[in-house]
Structure formats: C-alpha cells, structure tokens
Amino acid sequence: MAEVIQNEPIANGIYRMVVSGAPLGRAGQFHMLRMPGTLDPLLGRPISICEADAKTGETTFVYQTVGRGTAQFARLLPGQEIEAQGAYGNGFPLIAGNAVLIGGGIGTAPMLQLAKELRADAPSRRIDVYLGFREEAYLEEAFTRYADSVTLNIGGYVVSDVNFSRKATFYACGPSPMLRAAVIAAEQANASLFVSLEKHMACGVGACLGCTCQTTNGRKRVCKDGPVFDYREVQDAI
Amino acid sequence: MAEVIQNEPIANGIYRMVVSGAPLGRAGQFHMLRMPGTLDPLLGRPISICEADAKTGETTFVYQTVGRGTAQFARLLPGQEIEAQGAYGNGFPLIAGNAVLIGGGIGTAPMLQLAKELRADAPSRRIDVYLGFREEAYLEEAFTRYADSVTLNIGGYVVSDVNFSRKATFYACGPSPMLRAAVIAAEQANASLFVSLEKHMACGVGACLGCTCQTTNGRKRVCKDGPVFDYREVQDAI
Amino acid sequence: MPSNPLALTLCGVALNNPVIAASGTFGFGHEYAQIMDVSRLGAICGKGLTLSGSAGNRGMRVYETPSGMLNSIGLENPGVKHFVEHEASYMRTLGPAVIANLGGHCEEDYLEGARLLNGADIDILELNISCPNVKAGGMAFGMLPDTAADITKKVKAISKHPVMVKLSPNAPDLVAVARACEHAGADALSLVNTFLGMAIDVKKKRAVFENVYAGLSGPAILPIALRMVHQVAHAVQIPVVGMGGITSAEDALKFLMAGAVAVQVGTMTFANPNAMLAIIDGLADYCTSEGLQNLQEIVGII
Amino acid sequence: MPSNPLALTLCGVALNNPVIAASGTFGFGHEYAQIMDVSRLGAICGKGLTLSGSAGNRGMRVYETPSGMLNSIGLENPGVKHFVEHEASYMRTLGPAVIANLGGHCEEDYLEGARLLNGADIDILELNISCPNVKAGGMAFGMLPDTAADITKKVKAISKHPVMVKLSPNAPDLVAVARACEHAGADALSLVNTFLGMAIDVKKKRAVFENVYAGLSGPAILPIALRMVHQVAHAVQIPVVGMGGITSAEDALKFLMAGAVAVQVGTMTFANPNAMLAIIDGLADYCTSEGLQNLQEIVGII
C-alpha cells in the first residue's frame, strides 16, 4: 500500500500524484494503481513512472482523467492510501550516445524519468526532447532540468519537428497515430527507435494474455515483454 | 452530494462525521450514505442523524465501522464528497411532558438530536438520558447540553438503570436485546415507549419491501413507516 | 416544435421516453413521487401482484453483493383486487404509462388475476413468469418453452391489455422460451428478471436467506443480461424491453443497440433515486449530439 | 507437531491447502513466481492448452465491468507438446500440486492432448469443456450431459492422470451435466468457468469483442457461482472444486460450506497478486479460532 503525498491538477484533466511506499522502478516501467477497499473498479490501472526518486522513495505519476478509475485517483487527498503494484514491464533501454525523446500528450509522462536516467547515465550526452500537446502543455518545465533542448508543439504534429537522420537513439511514447508517424519516419531514416505501447491490461505481469501482440519474434505481452519495444519488432501492432 | 467538513474517531471504531449539503432532517430520521464514483459498495448505508443544525446547514453522523461501507466512510477526509440521500423515515414524536432517553452503543447517536429537539420544544421539561456502552463511552458530554441528567453504564445493562414507572415518555435505540429488555420493562410498568428499529435496507424509502415487519397494524416498512414505532405495535418484530 | 426524439410506441402505448421503472423496485410510485419528478419517466411498472396478496418471505430479504444485490422479497404485495381498486388509478395520476406486473402460484391465479386487471386502467400487463423467490409457481412457468407459451396464450385470451412477458435468465434455453412466448401471442418481452444466486453467512454457518437461493440484480449482472437481450432481440420480431444492472445513459444505450426498444431500471434507483432522470437526460443529449431524429434509430444496430 | 489443518487430498493428490490458482489467470507460474511466494499455494492450474497451440483471439481481449471482467483470450497457448516438454517440469519445481488444463476444438484434439499429457509429470488433468471463447469446440462439449459424459469417458480411458472436469455455468442443466460426468468416471468436478456476457462500445457503435460475446469472471459472479457449486456439490459424490469471484478467506469459506473441498481463485489475483496468500492465512486463522482439526470439517455443512 502506498501513501499519497501530493495529488494536484497540472493542466486541464491532468494530475500529478506523488506517492511514497510504492516499489521503486525505472523509466518506461509502470505500476498498476488501484483504489483500496472497493471491488469497483476492480482491476489496477497501468500508469507509467514519471519520476522515481531513490533518495526520498517517492514515485511520481502524471495521469489524465479519462474514465472511472482515473477519476477516482483525482479525488485522493494527501494522507490517503492507494494500491501500487509494480514496478512492472521492461523499461526503456539506455543506449549509449545522443538521445531524442518524443512525447505525445500523456505519453510525455514516462519521458521525464527517461531524460533523468539518460542524463545520470552519461552527463555529456545530448538529450533533445520533443513534446506534442493538443491544447495545453504540461511537464515541459521539468524536462529542462535534464535536456539540452525542449521543443514544444501545440496543436500540430510533433513527429514532424523531429529530424530522424540525426545520429541518436529515438524514444517515443504517445497515441497510436503519433507512434505510426514516428515509425514511418524512423524507417525512412533507418533510425533506431524505441516505442512504448499501450494495451488494455488485466494482470500487468504477463499471466493473463490479455495484452499480447504479434511481433516479428512471435507473440509478446505488452505488459511483461514490453511496454517498450524496438519499433521493428512491433510495427504491425501499433 | 454532500461535502465532508470533519471526520474523526471519537472512540475505538467510532467516528463522528460532519457534512454540509445534506438535506436537513430531524431526530430519528436517517440518511442513506454512499461513496460516490463506485458501484461497490452499491447501496446506501442507513445512518441516523445525530445532529442537524439548521443554522449552519450541517448534519452530524456518528457511526461505527463494522463492514466495508463504514470502513470507506472512515477514510474520507474533509473536502471530499459523500452522497447523502434523505432525510428518510418518520423520526421520533415529541410527546409533551418529561422524557427518558435510552441509548445503547451506537444507538446513542440518534438520541442526541432527540434531546436537542425535546429541549427546544419545551425548555422546562425534564430530560433524563441513560447511555449504555460495552467498553467505552462516547457522546455523553454532548448530552449534558440538553439533558437534566446523563447516566452512564459501561459493561452492564442500561435498561436496568431506568425506572419505567416514572411519568414520562420513554425513547430507546440500541441493539435488539436491549430493546427487548426495554419492551418488557415498559410493558410491566405500562409505560409509553418509542423504539427505533434496525433492518437491512436497500432503498430506504419504502419501495423495495426489503425491511418490512409484522406489526399489530399489518405489515410495515421500517424505513418508511418507521424506523420509530410505538413498542406495542412492533413487539413481535424486535 | 421539434418532435420528442425519445418518444416511442410500445405495444401500441405512447411512451415519452424508453426509461421504465422496473417492477418491485418502485412500489406503485407513491414513495419516489415524494422525492423525485416521477412524471418524467417513460413508464412505471408496479410491484409484482399475486391474486390474493402475500406477506412475502420471512427472514433476511436484501443482501448486498459486489456491485449487486440479492433479494428474497417473495412478492410481498396487497393482491390484485387492492391494486385494481386503489393503486391503478393513483398510478394513472403520475403521468408515465402504467404497467401492472402479475405473478402467480398456479395457472388459476394468473388467469383470475388477468381477469381482474381488465377492470383496471393500465396500459400494459407484464406477465411475470420469472420470479425466483416464490416457492410455488413464479419462475417455474418461465423455465420451459411449453409452459411459458401455455400461460401466455391463456392470459392473452383473457386480457384486454397488451401482454409483455417477463423472462427469466435462469431458463435453460432462454431463446426458445422467448420464441415460444412470441408464437403464443405475447405483444412484447421484457428481460431479465433476477439470476438465481446464493449468499452464506460464514459466521452463522448458514444460508443468509430462508429460501437458501435468492435473486441477483444490479450492475454485476449487466454483461450477462446484455448478452441475453442481444440473443433474444435477434430471435424474435416483437419488441424487447431490456434490463439488468443499468446505471447510466451509456448502459441504456448498450441495451438499445443490442436490440431493446426500451429499458427498465431497478436496483440503481435504490442507490440513487435520480438515476433514471439522469439516464433520460443523457439519452436526450445523445440524440442531440448524434443528430438523431429519434433514438429508436439505434435500436438493434449491433 | 500439530498436523496442517488446511491439508486435504484431492483425487488422491495431497494438497497443502485448498487454494488453487485458476487456469488462465496464472500462466504456468513463471510470472507470479517473480513477485510472490507461489510455493505456498495448494496447487497451480496452468493456462488452458490446445493440441497444437493457438495465438488466441484478435481484437480487444479484456474489458472491465462492475466488480468483474470479460475476457476473450481464446485459449492463446503454446500447445500441449510445448507444455509437456517445457512447462510441466518447471511447474513441478514450484512446490504446489500441478494441474494441466486441457481444452480442445474437437474430440480428437482432446484425446490426443490427453495422450500427450500422459508423458508429463502432472498431478491432475483438468478437462476444460467450458471455454466460451473458442469458436469450435470448447464450451460446446460442456453444454449437454451426453456430450460431456462422452468426452469425459474417452479422456478417462486414455489418461493416466486423475481427471477433473471443468463445467460451464452456461450449461442449460448444469446439475445434469455434473451427474453425467460423474457417471462417466470423472474423478472430480470444478466450476464455474466464465459466464457468457457481452460488452458494447457505445462510442464506436459496435461490440467490444470480435467474438461479440466473452466470458465474465470476478466478484460480480460470486452469488451465482456459489449457488451452482451448492447445487452440484449436493448432486454428486465426487469432490467439487469451487470458484467464481473469490476475493477473501470469507469468500473461500462460503464455497467450502456450500460443498466445495477446495477453491480456485482467478480474477482477484489480477487485482491483488497476494490475494491467494491472504486467503490461505485467513483460512488458517479460521481453523485456529474455530478450533478445527481440519478445515474439511466444514465442507458442505450448508
């Protein structure tokens, strides 16, 4: 059981929740978050680690209220409990060299911890961040702590801001159309791109086979074998 | 939708919750309280009005955490919402003359608002309060505002403290064994006694027939025709 | 003036909207009339009646389960005669269409009940052959196609009101029962009544209900009820009224898309007396946002 | 040393306690072994196998409902051969008794699967004739007493392992199917598999699942599952393993009191991976507080 330390809106329908007591994870991993004491909602909601602070033991989530589960999270006040099971999933690989991070909407959340880890991993590497939002930006400030550049795109196509011919590893998380655009661009430029996928999940640990997808290496589970994949492996699944 | 103003333990497993925005009711009436945004628990929990303050518009409930619903209430913090449907039920009649109030355990709660209304109704009448608790007393202080005497009984039989031959109207709320003892005593003394009954409820308004009982005047619904009855009417149902 | 996009005709009866208070969850309207605007409902279905009335079952009658509830009311009711003399005319004053729900312990009960109801100003007779909480009769009539068809035909022969047969989700072959009732002349079908369930009091080491089994309703059953409504609506030509766990306009839309022309709402009214009004508002908003002339356009699109 | 009050024998196999991970909700044990102490379980039932394996169903596969979930996995599995060669021996290393769950699309699948499983070190074969999510076969075998008995008899004739037949709550006459399986030689029965349900995506105006219908599990179904276990346990002499929505030791006790000798837990493990361990602890506490020598004393007391 984790305890809510802070839980506040940072944009329209977007909340930032800091909890303590959740097992620490790393960039690209997620927790299954659940309201305690009720069987409805029943299943945990997969929410990415936006920041994990080993010193304080605190984990930060940034989430969008889209349905019943996330609406309940938004009602929580500091001091209340939330179940956080995890950290699940493989996480982003930290590839040597420069990095380009592309976040679309709420897909921005996992990119922050990734920027942080990439920076800690190699203080000298170049980190360029591209963030796309439909109407209102959030978290962009936080990226300036780790990134060499942060480019915002509001209302347009963030992928078109990115030069995929650069020598760098590309990381992307966001809605499917954005990922598909990134995949096409990466393919044309023969770039190395890692994408974080989303699927409806029940268990989050690889046991229920609710989230499997067809890959070039056979069927894989987004929750356990992913959510981060080399785009070449999952091109048909995006 | 009501808002929680205050919600704190006042004894072991006993909470006092003040809400604003609940329709005001009177002594002996109850609200169906429910957590918003979930379908489990599904049904409202009947909780008596312990105090209703027309000036502030606030209603106070005192409740015991016995199961899932009340456990959830105990987690609420000030500022959060709770659904309060009511006020339902008939409430206690304010009979002219002296009054003796008998509360057992959590059955003490509705007696407070009754003492308050009886006092407001006739500042000069005598109000004697008898409260029984298994281990730990609560609310007894609050009664001193309205009552001429407050007699506590911890671990024993509160009904045996009461002299039913006195000229007064008797009001009782508490567990069935206590009510049965009160009924026997009242019968022997030919006293006038009103009891508040408890039944598992679904609707709370008289529509589902989940809480009916056999009375001397045919079948009645505890939620709608009660929960307060002249004991002569419901002797077989206690 | 634009016409009402929620309007429909059910068994020849005009309803202002497809939201109906389910039998046994709304009394005869008195109680909720005191706390909400019942005139806005499409119809009200009264508590299940038996010929001579009943005090219902003994012991525990309602018990909460995860997102649902079990009930063992056992058709407590004042009898058909009392209904005809006192309740029907009261229900008429409320505004919504009036549906009488008729149960019975044996064929004669049903037939005599239907005969007496001819003297009442009601719009539809809902023939309840699916109550799981009465020992004799009740659900027994709704389990098999033959018995269901037989009682439907006989009631149809007597009743001057349109007859909507209420089906049991516990029937071994629900679709066959539905078809049999259609062939026997039913004007409409409603489903589902409650699912046979059980609760055990672990502390007391005994069944919670005196009848051991009781009827499960509420949001928990929605996915199964929706499947059954879909199956039945695709198997018969007569109108189907769907129910089972509906809590919101979205839930109601699911049943309509699955083939129901109207819905009933039961258990959710207990949790929130205004649920049906919110559903009606939500359906009206849906028509506006989808540009529907009439909500019936989406009936059965899945 | 006091004996273990939770111990029992099921089909001649000693279990440390009556809590079994349900098929399809625990993989073959790998995943949960990384996050909990799986050795404490009574038994683990592996994912449903088909002869040649399957990629499962397309489209949406899991969908939450009030206190429940629908799944349309469609028996995605690596095939019996892979299981025999790789998974069975791994499962043996975990500690709990090992149960293989065998599905099939036709009789030959089942029989060849059972034959291959003779080469695996498993304790019990759970014959899954109740999967609602495969188009051919699956649940079809479990709907009628005759077909259920027939496949049971044939698998029994081939299998060297005890056979526990897993029943479908969608069978028109569940008790008859149970009796038929008993007469056909089943060593035990397990129930319930999932209930056929449906979900509709109102925004997209289409069924959520490609197969339209899917299987409902979780706490929502507990009251119905409990009633079915009670009915079946009172109709047969062979052991019954109960399941459907169990979340707590109290829920498990309900199934035991209703007549199940052991329970399986599925969906709740998704919500809380440690739920089964908490249930085992709770059952042990119960034995202590009730002064039971063995938990089996309360089996079927209701």
Ligand SMILES: Cc1cc2nc3c(=O)[nH]c(=O)nc-3n(C[C@H](O)[C@H](O)[C@H](O)COP(=O)(O)OP(=O)(O)OC[C@H]3O[C@@H](n4cnc5c(N)ncnc54)[C@H](O)[C@@H]3O)c2cc1C
């Ligand atoms: C690996 C992973 C990481 C994620 N990280 C984040 C994050 O950091 N911040 C954030 O806001 N959202 C994130 N999401 C999406 C988030 O899980 C859903 O928005 C959320 O589950 C919706 O729950 P709900 O109850 O509000 O919506 P409802 O629609 O009521 O949910 C119903 C069911 O559908 C599932 N569901 C609905 N939408 C999605 C979705 N987009 N993806 C997966 N399951 C869904 C829910 O989990 C639930 O089981 C992530 C999803 C995945 C798979």
Ligand SMILES: Cc1cc2nc3c(=O)[nH]c(=O)nc-3n(C[C@H](O)[C@H](O)[C@H](O)COP(=O)(O)OP(=O)(O)OC[C@H]3O[C@@H](n4cnc5c(N)ncnc54)[C@H](O)[C@@H]3O)c2cc1C
């Ligand atoms: C008219 C009336 C007034 C009441 N006033 C108070 C009060 O002021 N303070 C207080 O603490 N309690 C009061 N109760 C009892 C209170 O309603 C129950 O303790 C509460 O419903 C338990 O809910 P739960 O979810 O915690 O328990 P659970 O056992 O999980 O509840 C399961 C179901 O059983 C019902 N239930 C359980 N116990 C009771 C009970 N004793 N009476 C009625 N239904 C029950 C619940 O409402 C729910 O539907 C009153 C009961 C009635 C009928």
Ligand SMILES: Cc1cc2nc3c(=O)[nH]c(=O)nc-3n(C[C@H](O)[C@H](O)[C@H](O)COP(=O)(O)O)c2cc1C
């Ligand atoms: C307390 C209660 C009483 C009921 N009484 C009746 C009844 O008298 N006649 C009847 O046909 N159905 C009766 N029902 C069934 C409902 O009308 C409805 O079919 C069922 O509850 C499913 O709908 P829901 O999930 O919206 O409640 C009753 C249901 C409940 C919960």
Ligand SMILES: Cc1cc2nc3c(=O)[nH]c(=O)nc-3n(C[C@H](O)[C@H](O)[C@H](O)COP(=O)(O)O)c2cc1C
């Ligand atoms: C995701 C999922 C997959 C399942 N797969 C199988 C399976 O392969 N074989 C089987 O016999 N039952 C399968 N089941 C059914 C469960 O074993 C169990 O019978 C059912 O879920 C009821 O128990 P529960 O409510 O505790 O989950 C599956 C259930 C779920 C939720």
Ligand code: FES
């Ligand atoms: S969510 Fe269960 S396998 Fe991925």
Ligand code: FES
């Ligand atoms: S609780 Fe419904 S009639 Fe009293």
